[in-house]
């Protein structure tokens with residue numbers, strides 16, 4: 001009975017950041033409720049916080065989405081069309097407007113408006129470490145659950161934030177921080193929690209994978225492939241964090257916490273840049289029946305308490321799981337002591353795909369507001385094995401029937 005009441009009441013969501021991910025989440029919040037016929041909890045988008053809130057609000061209105069969640073007259077926008085069925089002269093943020101799907105929506109540049117609001121949940125889609133981490137902390141302290149897409153924050157402050165969430169009796173979920181729409185956080189944190197995970201090998205950066213796939217398919221240079229990725233919306237103006245591996249190693253640090261219970265500083269993960277890969281490397285790889293992918297690899301020897309973790313461009317055979325992962329896709333092979341290998345694959349980047357992961361977290365919290373996913377029990381009692389990725393004769397190589405990963409030959413060739 002109590003659960004039914006919870007589901008039928010509106011779940012109030014506030015958004016921090018209205019960029020690629022934030023705006024896609026807002027769309028999903030509005031469209032899901034309109035199109036879903038009540039299968040999901042009912043959401044109310046209450047606040048959008050952004051440093052350019054006015055501009056973003058105008059774009060939102062221009063896209064015609066405002067009518068689904070707010071009274072246009074509520075913001076004094078001259079000439080805004082009235083929502084069908086809306087009472088005349090609706091006022092901002094005051095009272096419910098029952099004929100709208102969502103009720104009034106506040107656009108603001110003041111974080112206090114969100115922290116002091118009655119929102120149940122805050123979505124952090126700002127990016128960067130600070131002030132995003134501080135705002136997540138403040139939202140949890142204000143009694144709100146939080147969903148974040150921010151790998152840098154979770155890699156650096158995840159444990160403390162999850163502990164704070166548990167102490168506050170709220171949830172912090174972060175599926176979108178790793179792997180876009182590929183649900184690897186749930187796979188490791190819940191689906192395979194009953195196993196002892198020994199290894200995770202993954203493609204975790206959709207931008208680099210889109211660039212490498214293009215180079216593989218056309219023989220073009222990295223710069224040309226980057227231009228194509230930008231045109232398709234897979235790469236930002238500055239893709240250095242994607243290519244140099246720092247994006248993937250932050251994600252790998254999060255996966256090490258989930259898979260092995262280890263608190264790993266991302267800067268301790270050996271990382272080799274993908275920015276130096278050239279058309280020649282693909283030609284050489286092709287001659288050997290393979291191609292090049294940016295891989296993130298973590299393997300934990302529990303008996304010896306040694307973690308081997310690295311991110312690097314690597315040779316993979318064409319018919320392997322990773323060789324077949326093309327475009328902005330992500331993929332992961334998780335090895336468990338009892339379950340063997342589990343493969344997972346999905347759209348790794350883009351607002352729409354990432355919004356799916358954010359929405360899934362929102363839905364999970366809205367369906368069970370009282371459920372707390374406890375933070376992983378992390379240990380610092382282990383040694384990170386130095387993976388010398390700059391050495392010409394790197395010993396890093398992994399081979400199984402399903403997977404063929406080898407860095408040594410490629411590194412020798414450069």
Ligand SMILES: NC(=O)c1ccc[n+]([C@@H]2O[C@H](COP(=O)([O-])OP(=O)(O)OC[C@H]3O[C@@H](n4cnc5c(N)ncnc54)[C@H](OP(=O)(O)O)[C@@H]3O)[C@@H](O)[C@H]2O)c1
Pocket residue numbers: 016017018019020021022049050051052124125126127128131149150151176177180348349350351354
């Ligand atoms: N894009 C993807 O495919 C993807 C995939 C997975 C995860 N993520 C993660 O999702 C998060 C958001 O990424 P995004 O691609 O949506 O970034 P984005 O397009 O740059 O959006 C960020 C938004 O936050 C605003 N903002 C930034 N700093 C702010 C501040 N200090 N105060 C107020 N507003 C601020 C930005 O305003 P301006 O427009 O003025 O800059 C922008 O509207 C990041 O953590 C990212 O790693 C993204």
